[in-house]
Amino acid sequence: xxxxxATAVAQGDGGxxxxxxxxxxxxxxxxxxxxxxxxxxxxxxxxxxxxVYGVLRLINFAHSEVFVVGAFAAYFTLEGLGFRPxxxxxxxxxxxxxxxxxxxxxxxxxxxxxxxxxxxxxxxxLRRRNAPSLVFLIxxxxxxxxxxxxxxxxxxxxxxxxxxxLRPRPLFEVFGAKVTNIQIIVLVAAVxxxxxxxxxxxxxxxxxGIRAVAQDPTTATLMGVNRERVIMLTFLVGGxxxxxxxxxxxxxxxxxxxxxxxxxxxIKAFTAAVLGGVGNLRGALLGGLLxxxxxxxxxxxxGGAWRDVVAFALLITILxxxxxxxxxxxxxxxxx
Amino acid sequence: MNxxxxxxxxxxxxxxxxxxxxxxxxxxxxWGVLVPLVVLIYLLPVLNPPLLxxxxxxxxxxxxxxxxxxxxxxxxxxxxVGQAGLLDLGYVGFFAIGAYVAALLTSPDSALGVRYPWxxxxxxxxxxxxxxxxxxxxxxxxLRGDYLAIVTLGFGEIVRLLADNVxxxxxxxxxxxxxxxxxxxxxxxPIFTQTGGTPWYWLVVTVIILVLVLVGNLERSRVGRAWVxxxxxxxxAEIMGVPTVRFKILAFVMGAGVGGLSGALYAGxxxxxxxxxFDVVTSVLFLAAVVLGGAGNKVGVLLGAFVISYVPDxxxxxxxxxxxxxxxxxxxxxxxxxxxxxxxxxxxxARGRDAYRRLVGRPEQVVTKGPTPDSGRGVRx
Numbered sequence: 232x233x234x235x236x237a238t239a240v241a242q243g244d245g246g247x248x249x250x251x252x253x254x255x256x257x258x259x260x261x262x263x264x265x266x267x268x269x270x271x272x273x274x275x276x277x278x279x280x281x282x283v284y285g286v287l288r289l290i291n292f293a294h295s296e297v298f299v300v301g302a303f304a305a306y307f308t309l310e311g312l313g314f315r316p317x318x319x320x321x322x323x324x325x326x327x328x329x330x331x332x333x334x335x336x337x338x339x340x341x342x343x344x345x346x347x348x349x350x351x352x353x354x355x356x357l358r359r360r361n362a363p364s365l366v367f368l369i370x371x372x373x374x375x376x377x378x379x380x381x382x383x384x385x386x387x388x389x390x391x392x393x394x395x396x397l398r399p400r401p402l403f404e405v406f407g408a409k410v411t412n413i414q415i416i417v418l419v420a421a422v423x424x425x426x427x428x429x430x431x432x433x434x435x436x437x438x439x440g441i442r443a444v445a446q447d448p449t450t451a452t453l454m455g456v457n458r459e460r461v462i463m464l465t466f467l468v469g470g471x472x473x474x475x476x477x478x479x480x481x482x483x484x485x486x487x488x489x490x491x492x493x494x495x496x497x498i499k500a501f502t503a504a505v506l507g508g509v510g511n512l513r514g515a516l517l518g519g520l521l522x523x524x525x526x527x528x529x530x531x532x533x534g535g536a537w538r539d540v541v542a543f544a545l546l547i548t549i550l551x552x553x554x555x556x557x558x559x560x561x562x563x564x565x566x567x
Numbered sequence: 568m569n570x571x572x573x574x575x576x577x578x579x580x581x582x583x584x585x586x587x588x589x590x591x592x593x594x595x596x597x598w599g600v601l602v603p604l605v606v607l608i609y610l611l612p613v614l615n616p617p618l619l620x621x622x623x624x625x626x627x628x629x630x631x632x633x634x635x636x637x638x639x640x641x642x643x644x645x646x647x648v649g650q651a652g653l654l655d656l657g658y659v660g661f662f663a664i665g666a667y668v669a670a671l672l673t674s675p676d677s678a679l680g681v682r683y684p685w686x687x688x689x690x691x692x693x694x695x696x697x698x699x700x701x702x703x704x705x706x707x708x709x710l711r712g713d714y715l716a717i718v719t720l721g722f723g724e725i726v727r728l729l730a731d732n733v734x735x736x737x738x739x740x741x742x743x744x745x746x747x748x749x750x751x752x753x754x755x756x757p758i759f760t761q762t763g764g765t766p767w768y769w770l771v772v773t774v775i776i777l778v779l780v781l782v783g784n785l786e787r788s789r790v791g792r793a794w795v796x797x798x799x800x801x802x803x804a805e806i807m808g809v810p811t812v813r814f815k816i817l818a819f820v821m822g823a824g825v826g827g828l829s830g831a832l833y834a835g836x837x838x839x840x841x842x843x844x845f846d847v848v849t850s851v852l853f854l855a856a857v858v859l860g861g862a863g864n865k866v867g868v869l870l871g872a873f874v875i876s877y878v879p880d881x882x883x884x885x886x887x888x889x890x891x892x893x894x895x896x897x898x899x900x901x902x903x904x905x906x907x908x909x910x911x912x913x914x915x916x917a918r919g920r921d922a923y924r925r926l927v928g929r930p931e932q933v934v935t936k937g938p939t940p941d942s943g944r945g946v947r948x
């Protein structure tokens with residue numbers, strides 16, 4: 232039977248898996264550039280997973296839905312501002328910046344709010360009762376299902392048609408790879424947001440509270456840290472970052488948002504968080520960018536259909552060989 | 568609020584009453600109740616009771632077959648989630664592997680060019696699925712609960728993506744004419760057809776009973792005690808000398824085998840396999856079936872599976888919202904009654920109720936598993 236299978240594969244057009252090394256070499260730099268821009272979206276979403284994991288030791292399964300809410304919020308805002316799917320309008324720079332900032336702000340507020348509400352409705356009652364972590368996971372899955380299905384019921388199964396207000400324009404080349412204005416904007420904005428988030432956690436009073444609870448919830452509470460408030464704040468920060476990521480995501484993907492678009496992105500962002508070291512803010516950035524790049528290399532090497540398998544395979548490999556990730560888990564470690 | 572508390576207490580008291588009454592009966596009396604009940608269950612598609620029926624929306628025997636198939640899946644997943652306490656979000660992957668093995672070995676569309684009889688294919692499908700359970704479990708079962716959940720989710724997706732993309736698995740075109748069980752009526756027409764649900768229902772119910780006996784025996788053995796120990800406290804179990812990884816893999820493999828079996832049954836009944844039915848949403852639906860009735864409680868799991876499969880068939884109006892409804896049900900249930908409708912039974916004396924009665928002097932109580940004060944993250948450092 233195995234023999235028959237082998238001959239069948241040899242005869243079949245395409246076979247199981249082909250390695251296309253020349254294509255990878257050919258597209259190496261453009262893959263890298265695209266991957267970094269796309270990976271910055273993963274990085275921002277990964278920050279949400281990492282922050283919540285650091286504080287609660289909980290994988291917030293519903294975080295992907297927080298992201299989707301942000302994407303829909305950005306979409307509806309642009310629609311409300313009078314933009315329609317179709318050809319990109321010719322706008323002044325000021326108008327583009329203002330509209331994008333507005334859409335981003337609405338997305339961030341919506342995602343932040345949903346994240347906080349989620350924490351209140353789904354997680355807080357369980358925490359009060361000291362429920363086992365299995366219960367948290369199942370609740371999170373249920374919550375993620377509900378949000379997803381709400382969009383499915385109201386907006387249907389087809390992706391929204393993309394609304395664009397910024398035309399992609401190549402700015403310069405790196406080793407023959409074109410870098411577009413959108414990629415630069417996304418990358419710079421994402422890194423800037425990460426710097427703000429990192430500064431917030433590591434340098435402000437509220438951030439100190441987050442680190443304290445991550446390190447030792449009981450002692451932190453005894454020292455006067457309001458644990459519930461810190462947890463709410465963590466969800467808020469994670470949600471706001473996911474909202475921003477949603478806008479950057481919409482700027483890059485060919486189609487608009489779809490009700491279940493958060494699922495794959497959520498898993499990939501989680502993979503990014505684990506890759507860099509879950510609970511580690513720097514790890515989230517590193518992991519996100521690495522995953523974005525790795526995914527593109529995989530796509531060139533194996534073909535477009537295998538793009539998503541790369542992330543899963545990477546996730547399983549890291550968890551097997553280095554579950555603490557590249558930089559290690561560190562949100563709770565003492566830092567002076 | 569009061570009414571709500573009262574109704575919750577009502578369910579619990581009713582469940583306990585029934586449990587006490589059941590365990591108070593002698594073995595002979597238990598059979599006296601069980602046999603007519605099973606006969607009734609077998610007769611359901613023939614009786615087609617007026618209030619229960621799902622017609623005209625869905626053919627009632629087919630609806631019953633689907634409910635039974637869901638029940639079989641839930642029993643398999645219950646071994647993993649309910650008994651060993653491992654959250655498996657990629658269970659649909661095993662189901663898919665079972666269905667695809669059946670399709671590859673029996674369909675004329677298969678590139679293998681073989682058409683084995685169904686009775687040969689089912690054990691092969693189970694074996695392949697169990698093997699994939701080992702392949703997935705051996706490296707990943709060292710991980711903690713929430714990581715395991717994500718990895719199994721990834722596994723389920725990988726299986727689906729393979730079905731999408733690997734050429735010999737035929738993606739959306741799928742496999743036609745997947746074989747079913749042998750056997751013909753007196754006039755020569757086959758017993759098992761795609762349109763007749765009743766023989767399939769009987770087959771699956773029989774399989775369920777066999778699997779229940781098998782799993783029940785496992786639960787009452789050293790293996791079952793090890794699973795419960797792992798579920799309750801993995802570290803403690805390890806310290807007490809339970810080889811946790813090995814037993815976790817065993818739970819995974821058992822669950823996978825049942826998943827593969829139900830996949831092969833499904834493929835046979837539909838007669839067609841393509842890449843459409845194996846997404847994460849289905850995995851979560853399976854999980855909901857287990858959790859709804861009460862993970863770790865076989866009767867509860869059967870009940871949960873029946874609800875999950877039957878409600879959208881019976882009430883077509885809500886079918887479109889079924890995922891929304893079951894998602895909400897998951898949250899509400901976890902917040903208010905995390906042990907599910909019936910709840911896991913913690914058998915302190917796994918040797919059974921005779922030992923219990925001898926020791927305590929009264930029939931065994933059904934203890935519903937509530938949240939234990941120390942099982943949260945408070946103990947984690």
